[in-house]
Amino acid sequence: MKIYSCCGNESITKKYFCPECGSSEFEEREVSNDGTVYSFTKIHIAPAEFAGIAPYYVVLVQLDEANAKVTARMEEEVAIGDKVVLDREEGGAYLYKKVPSAEVVN
Numbered sequence: 511m512k513i514y515s516c517c518g519n520e521s522i523t524k525k526y527f528c529p530e531c532g533s534s535e536f537e538e539r540e541v542s543n544d545g546t547v548y549s550f551t552k553i554h555i556a557p558a559e560f561a562g563i564a565p566y567y568v569v570l571v572q573l574d575e576a577n578a579k580v581t582a583r584m585e586e587e588v589a590i591g592d593k594v595v596l597d598r599e600e601g602g603a604y605l606y607k608k609v610p611s612a613e614v615v616n
């Protein structure tokens with residue numbers, strides 16, 4: 511996943527200007543998609559296009575390799591602190607899945 515940074519602020523979305531210094535020159539770097547669940551919301555009543563997969567979770571993922579968070583969708587139960595990886599991108603949305611605990615290496 512691509513990260514844009516300036517003045518120590520990192521984001522997955524490219525802004526027009528840095529809020530700190532006003533520069534439009536952002537440093538870009540590629541980081542791992544892996545992350546940790548920072549917070550989540552369970553969606554019971556979904557918009558029509560997602561009704562078929564409800565209930566699902568809207569998860570804020572703290573990336574492991576950047577000081578940035580990604581809003582993602584998950585279809586399985588999660589808890590804060592769970593390790594997650596990008597499963598796929600769908601219509602501009604990130605779908606994450608849990609890392610099986612046997613594969614978590616600390």
Ligand SMILES: [Zn+2]
Nearest residue numbers: 516517528531
């Ligand atoms: Zn800046």
